[in-house]
Amino acid sequence: MQPAIEIRDLEKTYSDGKRALKGVSFDVPRGQIFGLLGPNGAGKSTLINILAGLVNKTGGTARIWGFDIDADRRNAKRAIGIVPQEILFDAFFTPFEALEIQAGLYAVPKAERRSMEILRALRLEDKAHAYARTLSGGMKRRLLIGKALVHNPPILILDEPTAGVDIELRQQLWSYVRQLHAAGTTVVLTTHYLEEAEQLCDRIAIINNGEVVANDETHALLASAQEKCLIVTVDRDLDSPPAGLPAEKVEMKGTRQLILTYNRSVLTAGELLQAISATGLGVVDVSTREADLEDIFLHLTQQRAA
Numbered sequence: 001m002q003p004a005i006e007i008r009d010l011e012k013t014y015s016d017g018k019r020a021l022k023g024v025s026f027d028v029p030r031g032q033i034f035g036l037l038g039p040n041g042a043g044k045s046t047l048i049n050i051l052a053g054l055v056n057k058t059g060g061t062a063r064i065w066g067f068d069i070d071a072d073r074r075n076a077k078r079a080i081g082i083v084p085q086e087i088l089f090d091a092f093f094t095p096f097e098a099l100e101i102q103a104g105l106y107a108v109p110k111a112e113r114r115s116m117e118i119l120r121a122l123r124l125e126d127k128a129h130a131y132a133r134t135l136s137g138g139m140k141r142r143l144l145i146g147k148a149l150v151h152n153p154p155i156l157i158l159d160e161p162t163a164g165v166d167i168e169l170r171q172q173l174w175s176y177v178r179q180l181h182a183a184g185t186t187v188v189l190t191t192h193y194l195e196e197a198e199q200l201c202d203r204i205a206i207i208n209n210g211e212v213v214a215n216d217e218t219h220a221l222l223a224s225a226q227e228k229c230l231i232v233t234v235d236r237d238l239d240s241p242p243a244g245l246p247a248e249k250v251e252m253k254g255t256r257q258l259i260l261t262y263n264r265s266v267l268t269a270g271e272l273l274q275a276i277s278a279t280g281l282g283v284v285d286v287s288t289r290e291a292d293l294e295d296i297f298l299h300l301t302q303q304r305a306a
């Protein structure tokens with residue numbers, strides 16, 4: 001099956017000489033929730049703006065739902081709905097009117113418009129005929145999602161949809177994203193909330209400095225981490241961590257807990273425990289902590305920066 005989005009050797013050099021994308025390639029498989037992550041300035045907005053037709057690429061190709069963004073711009077554009085980072089719309093239209101106008105821009109015939117249905121799904125039906133300026137920030141965000149959906153695109157791209165949004169609304173938005181996904185929509189999202197990407201995304205690409213530094217299924221990405229953490233409770237109070245343990249980092253929590261970070265390609269947990277016993281300490285309790293997406297993200301993006 002053809003990918004939902006196919007990006008090959010994508011390049012963008014801005015007129016001031018800034019090379020924001022340095023030959024980026026990846027696919028977004030159909031039907032997934034795909035996370036596009038990267039630190040500030042990595043090139044995420046540039047990439048999304050190229051897909052949206054707002055920025056011209058300087059090299060490479062991109063296909064959306066099989067349509068080349070140059071050769072078949074109209075169809076490529078109809079295949080995505082983009083929810084922008086910033087909230088901007090005309091304060092004098094009601095949510096219902098805003099959706100109808102957007103549908104008009106996409107030439108959706110009146111009989112096929114679903115404005116009320118979309119407002120209902122986004123729990124905005126009470127506000128359908130209120131002035132947009134009377135909506136709360138969270139309602140405005142939901143209306144932006146609604147606008148991106150009027151032409152019923154198979155792909156929805158959300159650019160930092162939950163930046164500055166409170167936890168309750170964030171959860172509402174994610175539950176709606178999950179509903180869309182369950183109904184077959186391919187979802188691409190950029191986010192700074194790594195924990196959310198970890199929970200929500202089937203697959204994650206990380207870009208840093210205009211280059212793809214990771215692109216894998218979320219569980220594989222998490223499993224690839226080499227750093228692990230062993231938390232050991234010992235049988236007596238310590239003033240300082242015992243010397244000579246083979247771990248990369250040894251920290252203390254209270255007087256009896258050691259937090260040991262080690263590289264599992266170099267050492268096993270068993271070897272580390274033996275080394276602790278060899279110092280004469282008794283081990284009372286042991287637990288481990290897996291690396292999370294944040295560890296991996298920092299590792300990949302800082303390594304390159306260094």
Ligand SMILES: Nc1ncnc2c1ncn2[C@@H]1O[C@H](COP(=O)(O)OP(=O)(O)OP(=O)(O)O)[C@@H](O)[C@H]1O
Nearest residue numbers: 014016018020038039040041042043044045046047
């Ligand atoms: N119009 C422009 N002219 C020149 N440089 C630009 C322009 N837009 C973006 N850049 C630069 O290109 C690089 C990538 O920016 P981009 O906005 O794509 O990053 P981003 O990953 O979306 O970051 P953020 O998460 O902060 O939005 C940055 O160094 C940015 O300063």
